[in-house]
Amino acid sequence: MRSQDYDRLYLSPPHLGRHELNYLHKAIEDNWVAPAGPNLDGFERDICEFTGAEHCVALTSGTAAIHLGLRLLGVGPGDEVLCPSFTFVATANPVLYLGATPIFIDSEADTWNMCPQRLREALEQLCQQGRRPKALLLVHLYGMPAKLRELLALAAEFEIPVLEDAAEALGASYDGRPLGTFGDVGVFSFNGNKILTTSGGGALVTNNSAWAQKTRFWATQAKDAAPYYQHSEVGYNYRLSNLLAGIGRGQMELLEDRVKKRREIYAWYREQLKFVPGLTFGPTEPTGGRSNRWLTTILLNPAETEVTPEQLRLHLENHNIESRPLWKPLHLQPLFTTAPMHGGEVCTNLFQRGLCLPSGTAMEEADLRRVAHAIQAIV
Known part of the structure; x- marks a missing residue:
């Protein structure tokens, strides 16, 4: 029988303070309950300031951020993406969304992240077969930095772009630099069990201004610049709401x-x-x-x-x-x-x-x- 002597202890529940209410109250008072608004803009600035990334796009989930990040890197049907096996399914699902195939790599026993030796073996084998992966998905498992020096050196040697899945790693660093800023694209999650939560949500960060603009375009249904609703590309309803971004702004003060x-x-x-x-x-x-x-x-x-x-x-x-x-x-x-x-x-x-x-x-x-x-x- 389960003990009823104590309240339940959860694995990693949300932990809110009073800061979040300030931003929520302001949004409601100003009637900014639409998806866009000052909290959303401010939350993205907060993330850029904390991480040092030049651009941030706040989205509905870390999974959405990985999806759009892989699309930015050109991943499409028939492509192959290198990915750690030891991770949550959200890392690899977007590879399938795009019609590509994940190639899984084992962990190393220290950080539990992708093994550089196994990655080299995979890259050399693919190179011998005349195949070139479209992207490398790096994960920082449980907020633990991967062996970035070795892994990024391999990505550079084989000229493979990097998407850095830092969904669990906001606030962690490597050589004094925040995780999420080492790849061509970085991703964070603000799910309810993360260190920083917006109830649900995520973000994509990049130093490429054109990519940030494209991400916002895709995330808001890919609406063309016209006075009517015109769409030339597939888009998604992926933008974080102004209200949830207000929770994020309060959480950032406590990170x-x-x-x-x-x-x-x-x-x-x-x-x-x-x-x-x-x-x-x-x-x-x-x-x-x-x-x-x-x-x-x-x-x-x-x-x-x-x-x-x-x-x-x-x-x-x-x-x-x-x-x-x-x-x-x-x-x-x-x-x-x-x-x-x-x-x-x-x-x-x-x-x-x-x-x-x-x-x-x-x-x-x-x-x-x-x-x-x-x-x-x-x-």
């Missing part, structure tokens, strides 16, 4: 504090659970990388404990504590059974051994102790 708290939660778990048999933490920050520690993740070593991640998840659930398995690799998903895969052992092993712990920034020490005590009682 640095939120990242600080997530890192503190990770450090607290690591210290309190360091003596639990067979339990380790990951992933590891690369040299020069600073993670936002969006979610604290653990691994269980079957050689040192008989408790499986699923047994631990159910045990926590019985204590009214939400946890979640690590992402199931995409090459193991029924949707992608025919997609090419390079490697697979590392990300499959991580999936089989891992679990995400509650990491919300509103958690207090008593909440963290609940989680720790529940884990110590079974592992």
Whole structure:
């Protein structure tokens, strides 16, 4: 039976302050409840100021941003896109939207992101076959910077444009530079479980002004410059609303504090659970990388404990504590059974051994102790 002695602890719930209401009230008072408006413009400026990107287009989701980003890079029917297997399906779904094929790459064991060695193997094999991928999709999993130095060097060597999926990584950095600004196009998510939320939403960032203009055009139904509704290209209803952008503006004022708290939660778990048999933490920050520690993740070593991640998840659930398995690799998903895969052992092993712990920034020490005590009682 689930314990009813405590309120439920969620994995990563929204954490709002009073800042958001200021922007929402202003929008309602001024009757700016249409999709466009001052909050939307201001939110995009805030993101540019925080990341250093020259242009930002706020959209309905990170998935929409990946979709339009791949389209900017020219991805279309019959093309191939290199993509990590160890990620959420939203990374790869837009490849299918465009009629292209994902080529999956295994992870490396340090950051859990795309393995540079496996990427080189894939690129060399494709080159020998006279095939050139249209784009490289880089992901910063759980807010952990990928090994960008090696990965970007490979992209440059083989002349492959890069879309940087930083959906989980707003506030993280590499060599002091914000993630999301290393690729030709960068993407963020503001889903309800992210560090910064607009309820639902995302953004595309780029230093290419023509691409930013094109993204806005596509995201507003590709309406031609005419006094009537004329459309020469396929467009989408992808623009973030002025009201939700107001939530984002308030959240941006708190972002640095939120990242600080997530890192503190990770450090607290690591210290309190360091003596639990067979339990380790990951992933590891690369040299020069600073993670936002969006979610604290653990691994269980079957050689040192008989408790499986699923047994631990159910045990926590019985204590009214939400946890979640690590992402199931995409090459193991029924949707992608025919997609090419390079490697697979590392990300499959991580999936089989891992679990995400509650990491919300509103958690207090008593909440963290609940989680720790529940884990110590079974592992």
